[in-house]
Amino acid sequence: MELIIDRVSKQYKNKIAVDRISVKLRQGVYGLLGANGAGKTTLMRMLCGILKPTSGTITFDGVDVSEEQYRAVLGYLPQDFGYYPEFTAMDFLLYLAALKGIPKAQAKRKANELLALVSLDDVGRKKIKTFSGGMKQRLGIAQALLNDPKLVILDEPTAGLDPKERVRFRNLIETLGKDSIVLLSTHIVSDIEHIADQVLMMKDGQLIFEGKWDNQNGDLEEFYLKQFEEVSDNV
């Protein structure tokens, strides 16, 4: 199981959002850190096939990002995802399951299982418009896992979760990382420290750090803040 990102760039007119990133990801949890505008979301969108790179290739086990087979193994939680307010949580999951090509019976079983996993089983028949921000976020996490993805991309997954939910979520990610490649971005450095096996740090569209973060490297938060301060200084 290998995700190969090979010299991937994304340029918007005069701005290079992602600049020739090359990295190979294997089974495990990867934490993607970076200040606002560093290019995290752009990179994640390209990894999900919803934004075409200006140059470079992305493949999962040899399958190109533009192909259906690639999307079939993908689970994606966008930073700011939309929902259908009139749909119930169960409808929403069943609809996403249909989009992922999951057979009906399996979809129903999986949706029930995931609603329980994210503690929404008691409100599965309620309309999403009645949900709080945290509940919606948990529903978003559930939908990303519907197809037992081999590649899980989570953009700011802990946003809107309360501390208790965040701890539960960390455990879930840890479990997922045993069988899949999990790439998650967050602003919260402690999330990365607790969950991620490896750290990827982005600045100005480039990867400035890639690898395991241990005590020999110093304090991750300090390092991250230092990068952030430099950005602020430049601004």
Added chain:
Amino acid sequence: MYNNLGRLYQFELKKLAKRKLLWITALVSLLCIGFTVTSGLFGTYYVEGEPVESHYQIFKTDQVYRKALSGREIDQKLIQETVDAYMQIPMGVERYTLTQEYQTYARPYSDIFNLLRNWTGMELADIRNWEVDEDTLYMARTELLEKKWQAIPLTESEKEFWRNKENQIPIPFSYHYDEGYEIALDSFLTIGVVMLFFVAICLSSVFSEEHTRRTDQLMLSSAKGKTTAYWAKILAGITISVATATLMSLTTIILCLSIFGAEGFETPAQIYFTTYSYPLTMGEACLIAYGVLIITSILAGIFAMVLSELLHSGVATLAISSGLIILGGMISVPEQYRILAQMWDWSPMAYLSKWNVFDLRTLTLFGQCFTSWQVVPAIYILLSVVLAVVGKYIYQRYQVSGR
């Protein structure tokens, strides 16, 4: 991995059905249809400020007279009766319809009299002096047709086509009471406009809403999101368009037939469309017109949906669609610019009027003339397919950026 087209289609229908706007527009449309069909029955006929008769009374009285003539051939005998009845009206009266003689003797034959007048161009004074002759009457109709064909102008092959069709119509024509079908055809333009607006309002945000709601990220990153989901949306949109157009058509026809009477299906369409020569009955003409309306709804629906994907804005899509519908009603290209006028009149925004569906202009393909209602639906279906394929290309190329 399953294709899931059926399930995605059901979910897309569910998304559309959950919109309050759809039900409100449907209700308003049904009210419009009800009003259009029955509007002729309301109000009062006034002469010099004095109420003479209510429109409903006029309808009921004429209905009895028309039913009395139903089934008769428009032959020498009936023409003579009509002329004799009109001869009873005193000469030199300014408004003969107000005379007792008209009401008693002539009014029962007013439908036949109007036909004589339309075919021959004669007024009451001329008809009084006319030596009644069935052959002369039908020859006058033939001359009227030739003049009309010249004025449009039709090509020689088109004239020959219509002459052949004319020869297939049995003469003398038989008269039947067919008010239900006439009202259904009179209402056709309004029902067409209501349908086009309904489709524009309800389908203008099918794709754009996914972008504004930001659900596009989840859709496009899922296995079936770039292919099957697109067709599921298109199919659901077509279903809504066709179901609505069918419901509107059925409501109109059922209302017309139940209020004004269902008899008259077999009436030759030439009694209603004076210069149309295709051998059709009124019932067939109604079925053709409303069939065309249903097919047009497919193109209108696909157009609105594809435009919503192109513009990513439901409001902009609705504005453009509405603008085109209004333009279709406002702009008329003079008949002498034959090709331009025909292209405009056969375009979806202008086409839904009885005069365009039963147009004398034809499309000549491989030396054969095809009538408007034969060829336009086929063109619309072809255009729908092309538009849907273009839409898929636009949809698949969409890039989630910014925000």
